[in-house]
Amino acid sequence: MKTLGYAILGLLAREELSGYDLKRLMEGRVGYFWQAKHSQIYPELALLEEGGFARHRLVEQSGRPDKKVYGITEAGREALQEWLVEPVEKPPTRDELVLKAYSVWLADPGKAARVFRERQAEHEARLAEYLEIEVWMENNLGESLDDVGSPDFAGYASLRRGIAAEREYAGWCRWISEKLENARSDGELAEGQASGAEER
Amino acid sequence: MKTLGYAILGLLAREELSGYDLKRLMEGRVGYFWQAKHSQIYPELALLEEGGFARHRLVEQSGRPDKKVYGITEAGREALQEWLVEPVEKPPTRDELVLKAYSVWLADPGKAARVFRERQAEHEARLAEYLEIEVWMENNLGESLDDVGSPDFAGYASLRRGIAAEREYAGWCRWISEKLENARSDGELAEGQASGAEER
DNA sequence: GAATACATGTAATGCGTTACATGATTTA
DNA sequence: TAAATCATGTAACGCATTACATGTATTC
Numbered sequence: 001m002k003t004l005g006y007a008i009l010g011l012l013a014r015e016e017l018s019g020y021d022l023k024r025l026m027e028g029r030v031g032y033f034w035q036a037k038h039s040q041i042y043p044e045l046a047l048l049e050e051g052g053f054a055r056h057r058l059v060e061q062s063g064r065p066d067k068k069v070y071g072i073t074e075a076g077r078e079a080l081q082e083w084l085v086e087p088v089e090k091p092p093t094r095d096e097l098v099l100k101a102y103s104v105w106l107a108d109p110g111k112a113a114r115v116f117r118e119r120q121a122e123h124e125a126r127l128a129e130y131l132e133i134e135v136w137m138e139n140n141l142g143e144s145l146d147d148v149g150s151p152d153f154a155g156y157a158s159l160r161r162g163i164a165a166e167r168e169y170a171g172w173c174r175w176i177s178e179k180l181e182n183a184r185s186d187g188e189l190a191e192g193q194a195s196g197a198e199e200r
Numbered sequence: 201m202k203t204l205g206y207a208i209l210g211l212l213a214r215e216e217l218s219g220y221d222l223k224r225l226m227e228g229r230v231g232y233f234w235q236a237k238h239s240q241i242y243p244e245l246a247l248l249e250e251g252g253f254a255r256h257r258l259v260e261q262s263g264r265p266d267k268k269v270y271g272i273t274e275a276g277r278e279a280l281q282e283w284l285v286e287p288v289e290k291p292p293t294r295d296e297l298v299l300k301a302y303s304v305w306l307a308d309p310g311k312a313a314r315v316f317r318e319r320q321a322e323h324e325a326r327l328a329e330y331l332e333i334e335v336w337m338e339n340n341l342g343e344s345l346d347d348v349g350s351p352d353f354a355g356y357a358s359l360r361r362g363i364a365a366e367r368e369y370a371g372w373c374r375w376i377s378e379k380l381e382n383a384r385s386d387g388e389l390a391e392g393q394a395s396g397a398e399e400r
Numbered sequence: 401g402a403a404t405a406c407a408t409g410t411a412a413t414g415c416g417t418t419a420c421a422t423g424a425t426t427t428a
Numbered sequence: 429t430a431a432a433t434c435a436t437g438t439a440a441c442g443c444a445t446t447a448c449a450t451g452t453a454t455t456c
Contacts (some may be wrong), residue, residue: 002443003296007265010303020407031220040444042409063453065407080303085311086299090322092416097288098233098361103210103280105354111285122290154305155240157379161298168368172361179357183348199256202415220435240416242437263425265435292444404455411448420439427432 001051001079007034009080010052014151019045020067029133030131032162045070052080059129101176113180119172127166165186201251204244207234209280212254212272214351219245220267229333232362245270246386253279301376313380320373327366330359 011017016108022045023038025031036044045068048054053076056068072080097119104112137145144152168171211217211225222245223238225231231253236244248254256268272280297319304312321375337345337356344352 003294003299004443006303007299009300013303013306019409020405021405024244030302030415031292033293033295035292035294037445038408039410039446061406064405065278065452067407077306081306083323084300084303084307085315087315087318088300090319091294091296092231092235093233093365094235094291095233095361098358099207099210100284100288101357101361102230102233102354103213103284104357105349106213106277106281107284108281113285117286119290122255129205134321134357138369146378147378148309149305151305153379154302157301157304157376158298160375161295161301164368164372165293168364172364175360176357179346179353180348209451218435219437220433223435237417238436239418239438261434264433265424290420402456404453406453407451409449411446414444416442416444418439418441421437423435425432425434426434428430 001047001053001083002044002099003034004036004040004052005034005048006080006083008041008044008048009053009072009076013069013077013080016069016071018059018067018069033158048076052076097173104176104180109180109183113177114171116177116180120170120177123166123170123173127163127170132161132165134159201248201253201283202244202312203234204236204240205248205253206245206280206283207236208241208248209253209272209276212270213277213280216269216271218259218267218269252276286323297373304376304380309380309383313377316377316380319375320370323366323370323373327363329368334359334363363395369371389399 007026007030008022011022016026019038019042022041026035026041045054045056049056049070052073053073054070056070057068057070059178060066097116100107100112100115134156137152137159140195141152141156144150147153147158203369207226207230208222210224213232217225219242221236222241223236226241245254247271249256252273252314254270254272256270258266258277259269260266297316300307300312300315334356337352337359341352341356345356347353
């Protein structure tokens with residue numbers, strides 16, 4: 001089974017969901033660490049069912065299309081539990097922004113700074129969102145956030161990774177942006193590969 | 201042009217390289233933020249040449265196979281400079297370990313902790329490597345690390361992102377590992393989804 | 401009247417990895 | 429003598445995205 005299968009099982013282990021529900025979850029909060037389009041979700045659900053890891057029932061609705069609501073099976077839960085404790089390969093990183101940083105010596109510092117500032121703002125916005133959720137969780141879920149057997153704890157743990165990652169990335173963007181912006185005003189190190197100047 | 205093309209151009213802008221050289225760079229240091237196998241590199245080099253962004257000359261060697269040494273063209277440098285200041289889309293994250301964290305409430309805490317500890321060790325090892333390079337750079341490249349027009353600065357900037365990222369990830373792994381390990385000894389919250397116990 | 405939400409699928413395309421293919425030289 | 433390094437390619441496969449496809453009901 002591929003990772004997407006386990007991602008779906010992880011959600012179905014918490015509650016019954018339709019393909020459409022899964023799609024929205026993977027666009028939203030869960031999408032921070034795993035996402036998929038509906039074109040991937042529907043076939044994967046079929047595979048999970050074929051393998052006996054999930055099953056569905058039809059729910060008729062008035063005024064809306066009928067939907068297939070999926071639930072995890074005992075076999076699915078077992079497969080998920082086994083996967084959880086298998087060692088993970090550190091996946092290769094591919095970060096286009098760091099790639100740009102590596103060649104930034106060729107760019108006009110002012111223009112380049114804008115690219116990093118934009119990204120910084122995105123990470124800061126995301127961070128603010130996460131911090132709000134964290135506060136909400138700490139106020140409303142209290143006890144269970146310390147219980148490693150609770151889904152609340154698991155969600156909280158994932159969120160903490162999100163918070164740390166966004167903070168770290170934003171910080172790096174700020175650092176490099178400042179460097180680039182200061183260089184722009186510093187006349188001294190003029191001997192430039194950097195082409196245009198068009199300031200104003 | 202695809203990102204891999206710019207990755208290659210970014211390296212050719214610093215020095216002339218063969219496909220084989222590129223392959224090794226993308227396995228090593230540069231591989232932290234971008235990597236590619238030789239099966240991708242050779243065709244991409246051909247495309248770059250076709251587009252006029254790079255050109256090669258044959259270097260005959262004794263005792264080794266001949267090689268094609270590639271250099272960047274003026275058009276290549278311009279394309280690279282334009283790409284550098286174009287805004288970047290924040291790519292979707294796919295992190296299998298965070299995905300496991302999200303379902304960790306179903307796992308045996310002790311076994312799960314091992315998975316996170318393993319990963320923590322990997323990030324700490326990488327961090328140690330990077331910190332050594334940082335010290336070396338600060339001692340040997342001094343001046344140029346503050347000159348945003350220097351390739352040294354650009355390499356340093358990328359490295360700093362690597363350092364921050366490894367530290368952040370290792371920290372999160374440590375945090376969750378401790379939580380999981382403490383829970384194992386805490387008898388209190390026994391009411392467990394967690395199956396096995398087989399301690400010793 | 402147009403766009404968005406609900407709901408579920410298939411097909412085409414793109415990028416990356418693994419495997420296939422070849423061959424000389426150096427090191428263990 | 430077996431394995432690793434140098435050196436360059438092509439082919440097959442897998443996963444993910446975009447585009448194609450259809451249809452109702454609600455909201456703007």
